[in-house]
Amino acid sequence: MEPTVVSTSSLAPDEFDRNVPRICGVCGDKATGFHFNAMTCEGCKGFFRRSMKRKASFTCPFNGSCTITKDNRRHCQACRLKRCVDIGMMKEFILTDEEVQRKKDLIQRRKDEEAQREAEREARRPRLTDEQSQVIATLVEAHHKTFDDSYSDFCRFRPPVREGPVTRSASRAASLHSLSDASSDSFSHSPESVDTKMNLNNLMMMYQEQGSSPDSSEEEASSFSMLPHLADLVSYSIQKVIGFAKMIPGFRELTAEDQIALLKSSAIEVIMLRSNQSFNLEDMSWSCGAPDFKYQISDVTKAGHTLELLEPLVKFQVGLKKLSLHEEEHVLLMAICLLSPGNACCSLFVGRTVNSDLGCLTSFLWDFLRQTSHQKNVHTVGQNVYLIPC
Numbered sequence: 001m002e003p004t005v006v007s008t009s010s011l012a013p014d015e016f017d018r019n020v021p022r023i024c025g026v027c028g029d030k031a032t033g034f035h036f037n038a039m040t041c042e043g044c045k046g047f048f049r050r051s052m053k054r055k056a057s058f059t060c061p062f063n064g065s066c067t068i069t070k071d072n073r074r075h076c077q078a079c080r081l082k083r084c085v086d087i088g089m090m091k092e093f094i095l096t097d098e099e100v101q102r103k104k105d106l107i108q109r110r111k112d113e114e115a116q117r118e119a120e121r122e123a124r125r126p127r128l129t130d131e132q133s134q135v136i137a138t139l140v141e142a143h144h145k146t147f148d149d150s151y152s153d154f155c156r157f158r159p160p161v162r163e164g165p166v167t168r169s170a171s172r173a174a175s176l177h178s179l180s181d182a183s184s185d186s187f188s189h190s191p192e193s194v195d196t197k198m199n200l201n202n203l204m205m206m207y208q209e210q211g212s213s214p215d216s217s218e219e220e221a222s223s224f225s226m227l228p229h230l231a232d233l234v235s236y237s238i239q240k241v242i243g244f245a246k247m248i249p250g251f252r253e254l255t256a257e258d259q260i261a262l263l264k265s266s267a268i269e270v271i272m273l274r275s276n277q278s279f280n281l282e283d284m285s286w287s288c289g290a291p292d293f294k295y296q297i298s299d300v301t302k303a304g305h306t307l308e309l310l311e312p313l314v315k316f317q318v319g320l321k322k323l324s325l326h327e328e329e330h331v332l333l334m335a336i337c338l339l340s341p342g343n344a345c346c347s348l349f350v351g352r353t354v355n356s357d358l359g360c361l362t363s364f365l366w367d368f369l370r371q372t373s374h375q376k377n378v379h380t381v382g383q384n385v386y387l388i389p390c
Contacts, residue, residue: 025087026080029070036093038084043073048084051077052091132364135249139331142247146240147274151289157232160292161225162299226302237271244270245338266338272313273334279317328368 022031024041035045050056058078060066066079073080095103128136245251245263254262278286286295297310325333 024070026083027068027070027073029073036089036091038088040084040087040089044080044084047073047077047080048089049094051081051084052094056081128364128368132368135360136328136332136364136368138247138249139335140327142244143327143331143334145247146243147277149277151278151293153236154233154288154290154293157236158228160229160299162302163225224302224304226299227304230300230303234271237274238267241267241270241274241338244334248335248338251338262338266340269337270334272316273320273330273337276317276320277330279321281318281321284314284318326368332364332368 022033022039023029024031024044025039026044027041029041029043031039032042032045033039036048040048051058056077058076058081060076060078062076064079064082066072066076068076068080068083242263245259251259251262275286278288280287284297288294297307297314300310301307
């Protein structure tokens, strides 16, 4: 005989408000659900089952109308059983011992089948090779070395000024001064090719182009009050991106010119990816430690950026944050972004080299995504790589 699951509910579950406390219809205790066609607690459920199975006959020592409560429900079994019947509990809903065992066996069989299906899915899931694991570990270590999640260095920047007069010319000069100083400080002591030859002039020009403010009068200069602070932040972030890039396998083998070309075309995009770690979906802000370093969209507009420019950035931040990426996925995206040769500066030979490395990293990312719980997001992550605002 095929086991059947008997419903103990006279109404569909969605007809009840889950937020309303459920009360046992027999004794007023907290109910655990519908049992034998009535809402009851576990105690009254067990009492009714035992009484029906034993075909018990109780006699009330009083007048047969005892009030049953949580505290006195054991005092009069006759009135308690009568109350069970009065609220609709039915012995026909009680399973026999054989039926109970069949139901338990059915539940266990379903659990075993699900465990078997999960084991088969796990066996089909691609495994990372030792080489892939090593590359990913190297990238994660590079990220840790070049990203301070305490944001302690932010206190060294010129302080944020969210209101107050700052002349446009002074702000622009401060921005360029900050970037050139950072360039000099960062690379004057490094013997590596990109470290000695790259003075960030190209990146300064890029920042000017992407962060340039619209023409305005000196009376409107207060709208650029955040520019000095954000210029320091961008300068600092570019230095960290360069440090991360130098640790990507194969990056140091490129010529200085090609390293610069790749950094110039991707530095801002990688900064956007990194900033997602501090992005807050609740209020659309970037929280970087101290309250002074909590940046609203309005703060960025005070550096000369328009809302039209910021809109795609914020949309990208929201979409990426909702993916809840693993750290490994995040650093792979950054490395892929850095090695995307989307410019004509790379030589043909280097272009082939970069494309080869890019293909490997992309393959690592897909394999990692398929191995993790983010399988449903594989294509979404891929789409986001190409939606980074430029």
